[in-house]
Amino acid sequence: MTTAPATAEPxxxxxxxxxxxxxxxxxxxxxxxxxxxxxxxxxxxxxxxxGENGAGKSTLVKCIMGFYTPxxxxxxxxxxxAKIVNPRDAHHYGIGMVYQHFTSVPAxxxxxxxxxxxxxxxxxxxxxxxxxxxxxxxQSSPFQVPLDLPIAQLAAGQKQxxxxxxxxYLHSRILILDEPTSVLTPGEADEVLGxxxxxxxxxxxxxxxxxxxxxxxxxxxxxxTILRKGKFAGHGLVKDLTVADMSEMMMGEKxxxxxxxxxxxxxxxxxxxxxxxxxxxxNGVEAVKGVNLTVHSGEIVxxxxxxxxxxxxxxxxxxxxxxxxxxxxxxxxxPYGATRxxxxxxxxxxxxxxxxxxxxxxxxxxxENMALRTFDRPPxxxxxxxxxxxxxxxxxxxxxxxxxxxxxxxxxxGNLSGGNVQRTVLARxxxxxxxxxxxxxxxxxxxxFNAVDFIHTQIVNARNRGVAVLLVSEDLDELLKxxxxxxxxxxxxxxxxxxxxxADFAAIGRSMAGH
Amino acid sequence: xISGQNWRRTLESFxxxxxxxLVGLLFFGVFCALVGANPVGVYASIWKAAFGTWSTxxxxxxxxxPLMLSSLCxxxxxxxxxxxxxxxxxxxMGGLGAIITGLVFSFxxxxxxxxxxxxxxxxxxxxxxxxxxxxxxxxxxxxxAIAGALRHYRGVNETISSLLLNYIAIALLNHLVGxxxxxPGSLNKPSSFALPEVNMxxxxxxxxxxxxxxxxxxxxxxxxxxIRRTTFGFAxxxxxxxxxxxxxxxxxxxxxxxxxxxxxxxxxxxxxxxEVAAVQASANESxxxxxxxxxxxxAFAARQNPLAAIFISLLVGGILASGGILQRTHNxxxxxxxxxxxxxxxxxxxxxxxxxxxxxxxxxxxxxVPPAPPTSTAAPTV
Numbered sequence: 001m002t003t004a005p006a007t008a009e010p011x012x013x014x015x016x017x018x019x020x021x022x023x024x025x026x027x028x029x030x031x032x033x034x035x036x037x038x039x040x041x042x043x044x045x046x047x048x049x050x051g052e053n054g055a056g057k058s059t060l061v062k063c064i065m066g067f068y069t070p071x072x073x074x075x076x077x078x079x080x081x082a083k084i085v086n087p088r089d090a091h092h093y094g095i096g097m098v099y100q101h102f103t104s105v106p107a108x109x110x111x112x113x114x115x116x117x118x119x120x121x122x123x124x125x126x127x128x129x130x131x132x133x134x135x136x137x138x139q140s141s142p143f144q145v146p147l148d149l150p151i152a153q154l155a156a157g158q159k160q161x162x163x164x165x166x167x168x169y170l171h172s173r174i175l176i177l178d179e180p181t182s183v184l185t186p187g188e189a190d191e192v193l194g195x196x197x198x199x200x201x202x203x204x205x206x207x208x209x210x211x212x213x214x215x216x217x218x219x220x221x222x223x224x225t226i227l228r229k230g231k232f233a234g235h236g237l238v239k240d241l242t243v244a245d246m247s248e249m250m251m252g253e254k255x256x257x258x259x260x261x262x263x264x265x266x267x268x269x270x271x272x273x274x275x276x277x278x279x280x281x282x283n284g285v286e287a288v289k290g291v292n293l294t295v296h297s298g299e300i301v302x303x304x305x306x307x308x309x310x311x312x313x314x315x316x317x318x319x320x321x322x323x324x325x326x327x328x329x330x331x332x333x334x335p336y337g338a339t340r341x342x343x344x345x346x347x348x349x350x351x352x353x354x355x356x357x358x359x360x361x362x363x364x365x366x367x368e369n370m371a372l373r374t375f376d377r378p379p380x381x382x383x384x385x386x387x388x389x390x391x392x393x394x395x396x397x398x399x400x401x402x403x404x405x406x407x408x409x410x411x412x413x414g415n416l417s418g419g420n421v422q423r424t425v426l427a428r429x430x431x432x433x434x435x436x437x438x439x440x441x442x443x444x445x446x447x448x449f450n451a452v453d454f455i456h457t458q459i460v461n462a463r464n465r466g467v468a469v470l471l472v473s474e475d476l477d478e479l480l481k482x483x484x485x486x487x488x489x490x491x492x493x494x495x496x497x498x499x500x501x502x503a504d505f506a507a508i509g510r511s512m513a514g515h
Numbered sequence: 516x517i518s519g520q521n522w523r524r525t526l527e528s529f530x531x532x533x534x535x536x537l538v539g540l541l542f543f544g545v546f547c548a549l550v551g552a553n554p555v556g557v558y559a560s561i562w563k564a565a566f567g568t569w570s571t572x573x574x575x576x577x578x579x580x581p582l583m584l585s586s587l588c589x590x591x592x593x594x595x596x597x598x599x600x601x602x603x604x605x606x607x608m609g610g611l612g613a614i615i616t617g618l619v620f621s622f623x624x625x626x627x628x629x630x631x632x633x634x635x636x637x638x639x640x641x642x643x644x645x646x647x648x649x650x651x652x653x654x655x656x657x658x659x660a661i662a663g664a665l666r667h668y669r670g671v672n673e674t675i676s677s678l679l680l681n682y683i684a685i686a687l688l689n690h691l692v693g694x695x696x697x698x699p700g701s702l703n704k705p706s707s708f709a710l711p712e713v714n715m716x717x718x719x720x721x722x723x724x725x726x727x728x729x730x731x732x733x734x735x736x737x738x739x740x741x742i743r744r745t746t747f748g749f750a751x752x753x754x755x756x757x758x759x760x761x762x763x764x765x766x767x768x769x770x771x772x773x774x775x776x777x778x779x780x781x782x783x784x785x786x787x788x789x790e791v792a793a794v795q796a797s798a799n800e801s802x803x804x805x806x807x808x809x810x811x812x813x814a815f816a817a818r819q820n821p822l823a824a825i826f827i828s829l830l831v832g833g834i835l836a837s838g839g840i841l842q843r844t845h846n847x848x849x850x851x852x853x854x855x856x857x858x859x860x861x862x863x864x865x866x867x868x869x870x871x872x873x874x875x876x877x878x879x880x881x882x883x884v885p886p887a888p889p890t891s892t893a894a895p896t897v
Binding site: 319320321338339340341342343344350352357358359360361362363364368371372373375376381384385386388 | 743744745746747748749750752753756757759760762763764765766767
């Protein structure tokens with residue numbers, strides 16, 4: 001990035017330019033990802049790009065940013081054809097993008113990452129001057145992130161804020177946000193979008209937002225463009241449209257989320273008991289500060305909280321990925337240390353967040369990944385010899401049952417799309433004949449409407465069969481929909497607990513914010 | 516597992532390494548031309564010296580045997596994502612363990628008096644050899660398990676620790692054969708006492724090739740079966756591919772680390788035993804002539820696959836066996852074979868980055884693009 005040509009300096013102007021996309025198409029081999037799409041982002045507007053997963057939203061913005069060379073079509077900036085072949089060119093026109101996945105260097109500090117993101121040719125960095133400039137920038141920016149913290153120690157919400165700050169720091173006038181709020185709590189999302197909205201209203205910025213969430217669209221957005229299966233499917237001003245109109249354009253029909261049918265459980269017994277559990281973060285700072293919890297059979301206990309308040313470490317302890325510093329975990333009344341034998345005995349399963357990182361071996365095949373829980377038991381093993389036929393047969397069945405799209409059971413799971421990786425893990429964790437305890441963390445992160453619906457139904461079905469479910473999520477709507485009981489975690493402690501029927505929305509919000 | 520869908524991937528895993536070796540040969544030819552030798556003549560000489568006749572091929576086999584064993588010291592831990600390069604040290608330690616055990620079982624002492632040498636114990640040779648093999652396996656295994664334990668319990672980088680363990684092992688060898696277990700009769704080349712001829716590992720009947728070759732072949736096949744066909748191998752590959760996924764599945768990562776390091780070290784230790792019991796008869800500096808480091812090359816060139824390592828060992832063994840003839844007939848320095856070996860190693864490592872880059876080898880999806888789902892009962896699409 002230090003070798004940028006002089007022309008990479010952004011055109012400094014106060015008013016965001018107009019961005020026009022004309023007849024954009026992108027083909028990948030025989031697959032048409034984007035088919036003759038046009039749209040206009042007027043200066044100083046908040047524009048949303050709506051569509052299901054695979055509708056072509058990301059492809060469109062990657063063509064705008066110069067990541068992909070479009071098969072046809074062009075980008076006009078203030079009605080002048082713009083030649084954008086890489087993100088540096090896009091930067092030149094004042095266009096900046098915030099990605100779905102974080103792009104900061106984990107081992108470096110916030111300040112270092114901000115300086116690194118600049119496109120200028122700097123061989124020597126005057127840190128004293130840079131820090132002064134950065135502090136001044138932080139003061140004036142809509143939200144703050146501590147400059148001297150390494151990225152690895154930031155919570156997801158803070159990382160997302162940093163990604164947006166980076167673009168403001170680079171003087172981008174057109175901001176493209178790819179599902180920026182999927183890692184944020186509703187409160188955080190409202191805060192971030194609200195502050196961006198103020199900048200847009202003040203004429204400082206244009207925003208193009210890729211989103212699934214109608215709530216955000218209704219609250220903050222001026223105009224929407226809707227894509228379906230790579231084609232233009234509609235456009236309009238938000239004030240003229242209803243949610244039903246937009247979802248119809250997105251899905252091609254009206255669709256209500258499948259209501260969940262909960263069976264009232266008669267006899268329940270405690271399955272998971274946690275007593276005074278403490279655990280540390282990677283850096284040795286205490287993250288979980290003495291929590292107590294009981295989850296009964298046939299019950300979904302939801303844990304709400306702003307990311308970075310200890311819920312990740314809590315789940316990691318229960319899933320066996322982290323050692324507790326003190327405290328006790330009991331399953332069915334017996335001490336539980338997350339060993340394989342205990343998992344098998346007590347039928348404990350887990351749906352961790354980021355399945356490719358937490359629950360799959362990317363270069364191993366779909367079949368092998370599906371066998372991760374069962375490979376050492378008959379019929380998949382005779383003694384310590386693997387029975388490949390049984391492993392493949394089970395995988396073929398699960399691939400059909402859970403509609404996993406894969407070329408073959410032997411394909412490395414890392415080659416599948418995110419949603420299909422998720423399905424592979426779901427198939428493995430939810431297909432067992434008997435489950436007693438399910439630990440789920442943000443199971444629907446980054447998935448589209450249909451997939452979310454599918455997973456929610458599966459979780460509720462498990463509960464109705466008598467499974468004890470612990471659901472940790474940053475999506476409050478999801479928790480309110482699924483949970484029987486809701487608990488709020490803040491700063492490593494449980495600060496609120498209520499049966500879902502009596503839950504006080506305002507109190508939950510206050511507890512999450514730490515009040 | 517060749518099925519209708521993935522034969523292209525199988526083909527790819529043959530074409531790329533062999534293509535790399537061809538390119539390596541080309542580069543080596545350029546090197547030969549630069550130092551004034553005729554490349555084609557050099558190729559011919561190498562071929563003749565390595566694989567030309569049954570007689571010369573036996574030289575290759577003798578060199579390939581320890582390479583097969585020592586390559587497993589890198590290839591096995593690699594399944595768990597560990598990069599172990601302590602092959603040389605484990606080989607030396609295995610050889611030391613074997614010679615000490617062998618002398619004790621043969622004479623009752625590592626420093627036998629002349630009368631003890633004149634009248635060795637009547638232990639059956641097979642018992643002595645078995646004891647030596649066990650000693651080599653255990654000492655070599657423990658040696659690499661140290662690197663595994665440092666890695667698991669203290670987070671020490673296993674590549675560096677296993678490399679440093681090589682120096683310790685070689686220093687220990689030099690110290691022992693230079694003093695505590697030195698045969699006073701070894702003047703220019705300090706050595707331990709020699710094993711009695713009767714307790715040496717003999718040759719495979721009808722050949723000049725010692726039984727160590729069989730050890731190497733059997734160990735490679737066992738290692739392959741262990742990795743591909745057993746629950747242990749599956750668990751190790753899982754932990755190697757993604758330790759977080761392994762933990763969620765409750766796999767005992769620490770135990771796996773120690774076990775696979777022990778097994779890897781055990782193979783290199785057995786190579787040391789073979790060198791002592793079949794070639795050298797005693798322990799001396801000839802134990803560390805590079806079969807350990809050569810094993811690293813073999814393991815990487817074979818992409819950590821023990822069966823492929825058999826063939827790469829033959830290739831590298833052949834290159835090593837042709838050193839003398841290059842010196843004699845082409846007036847090339849002895850180290851030329853090391854240049855050749857180095858070029859092949861670099862090219863093969865580079866070729867690793869080519870997997871998946873050729874369209875021809877791509878898997879063709881077998882599913883059809885699903886038609887538009889019916890409206891209300893749509894199957895979830897992701």
